[in-house]
Amino acid sequence: MMTTIAEMPAGFADKVIAAQSTFRTVMDAMARPGSVQLIRAVSGVPAPMMRGAAAIALTLFDQDTPVWLDEKLATSGDVIKWIKFHTSAPVIADAAGSSFAVIADPTSLPEFDRFALGSPEYPDRSTTIVIQVASLSEGPAYRLSGPGIDGVTVLRAAIGVPDLADRLAENACRFPRGIDLLLVSGESIVALPRTTQFVAQEG
Amino acid sequence: MNAPTYNFAYLDEQTKRMIRRAILKAIAIPGYQVPFASREMPMPYGWGTGGVQVTAAILGPDDRLKVIDQGSDDTTNAISIRKFFQKTAGVAVTTSTVNATVIQTRHRIHEAQLGAHQVLVYQVPIPEPLRFLEPRETETRRMHALAEYGLIHVKLYEDIARFGHIATAYAYPVKVNARYVMDPSPTPKFDNPKMDNCEALQLFGAGREKRIYAIPPYTTVQSLDFEDYPFEPYKHKACCALCNAADSYLDEIVTDDKGSRMFVCSDTDYCETRQAQGHRGSENASPFAESRHA
Numbered sequence: 001m002m003t004t005i006a007e008m009p010a011g012f013a014d015k016v017i018a019a020q021s022t023f024r025t026v027m028d029a030m031a032r033p034g035s036v037q038l039i040r041a042v043s044g045v046p047a048p049m050m051r052g053a054a055a056i057a058l059t060l061f062d063q064d065t066p067v068w069l070d071e072k073l074a075t076s077g078d079v080i081k082w083i084k085f086h087t088s089a090p091v092i093a094d095a096a097g098s099s100f101a102v103i104a105d106p107t108s109l110p111e112f113d114r115f116a117l118g119s120p121e122y123p124d125r126s127t128t129i130v131i132q133v134a135s136l137s138e139g140p141a142y143r144l145s146g147p148g149i150d151g152v153t154v155l156r157a158a159i160g161v162p163d164l165a166d167r168l169a170e171n172a173c174r175f176p177r178g179i180d181l182l183l184v185s186g187e188s189i190v191a192l193p194r195t196t197q198f199v200a201q202e203g
Numbered sequence: 204m205n206a207p208t209y210n211f212a213y214l215d216e217q218t219k220r221m222i223r224r225a226i227l228k229a230i231a232i233p234g235y236q237v238p239f240a241s242r243e244m245p246m247p248y249g250w251g252t253g254g255v256q257v258t259a260a261i262l263g264p265d266d267r268l269k270v271i272d273q274g275s276d277d278t279t280n281a282i283s284i285r286k287f288f289q290k291t292a293g294v295a296v297t298t299s300t301v302n303a304t305v306i307q308t309r310h311r312i313h314e315a316q317l318g319a320h321q322v323l324v325y326q327v328p329i330p331e332p333l334r335f336l337e338p339r340e341t342e343t344r345r346m347h348a349l350a351e352y353g354l355i356h357v358k359l360y361e362d363i364a365r366f367g368h369i370a371t372a373y374a375y376p377v378k379v380n381a382r383y384v385m386d387p388s389p390t391p392k393f394d395n396p397k398m399d400n401c402e403a404l405q406l407f408g409a410g411r412e413k414r415i416y417a418i419p420p421y422t423t424v425q426s427l428d429f430e431d432y433p434f435e436p437y438k439h440k441a442c443c444a445l446c447n448a449a450d451s452y453l454d455e456i457v458t459d460d461k462g463s464r465m466f467v468c469s470d471t472d473y474c475e476t477r478q479a480q481g482h483r484g485s486e487n488a489s490p491f492a493e494s495r496h497a
Contacts, residue, residue: 015216016210016211016216017211017263017264019216019219019220020211020219020261020262020263021263023219023223023260023261024261024263026227027223027226027227027230027261027404030227030230030231030419031230031404031419031420032419032420059220059223060220060223060224060227061220062217062220064221065224099224119348120348120349121344121345121347121348122238122344123232123235124225124228124229124231124232124235124237124238126228128227128228147233147380147419147420147421147422148230148419148420148421148422149421150420150421151421175382176232176235176348176382176383180227180228180231193230193231194231194232195231195232195233195380195419
């Protein structure tokens, strides 16, 4: 008798080149906040993760980066197994100790102070939050400015995080402490580092 | 072939992930020095191990790499690093500034303006601008945390008190995005204005000191100064003896033991490009002098 075992989705086919290409995409996104960048590397994706979030996980997570997952991801056993198998990253229950957090349900994003914010001496020791959102091309318009942006740029996105502009304004007040966001929709990503001023466009 | 092979761009993947995470945080906090677990590289500290590790972490097979040492593509340091990545990553290399996608530099910013598709990687010996004023890392960390930068202004003031002007000529401290004071690496202060509001991403790697920091594109980089003693970039009051450029940073070359000297562009690509365009200085050979006999 053959037993059917659900196979775990694969990682990158070519780990080295795919990780490099994904990193450059994330680096470009972080250096140019608000710009929509496309992840080209292909990998298996465990539901309900998105392709972009899976590629970021395979590129940046490892045994040194505790990862926190929101309820939607944590209750899907596949995602935890997949992350542990492919990246060796510990999946932890306390967001305050995490290097990365992955959010599949933006409406239930915990307050930023639940995550690691870094210390005044070491503000880099803070959580990077990967949020899966509905769209990075359509939706309400936001005006972004700050380092990496030539003047002002407009981002249209359906993000779904309640009070995001207020939360990011509060995050900016903590500078140099603070969290950094990576928004993912399919294979598109947009970075919102802590230096970016983010306001909803009037009208 | 049984020759030993390296991973792409020499570093193992876990090291690259660690450096990549440090680079992302460095971009998110402009001018702040992110500690990283610097590796031993197959070259001595002081030869650009920090810059090499940053380059190795970002480099891809489609990149075109340029390496300069004091503006020159032809010095030992530049050639050996270029060959290192040709051998371990198989990437295309170039000496042309405009054609390069990743440029690693030791102590100069080239004359051609950087574009948005380029990344400039600096080799940094001492990343801490406050180090010679306060030797304790715990204290300099706190000074950065509190933006307590009075000491560095005192240092510049002492220059004025002693010499009548700010005598700091290289590694001239800058303030990034109106927050962190940063060492631009030992570039001449002539190059400082090029860092301000630059279109390209600038990354800094210090291997021995184990620090990575960054300036994102379109970020203000202000050279520290005083209202009554404003920042002034310095260069020799001369033109390049080879290409006659009046706007480039010049190296002084002693030509005999009787005090004769000439000034030439420090940026070899800039100088050669200008000569190819027909610009002639006072000292370069006539363009036909080396032509073959008929």
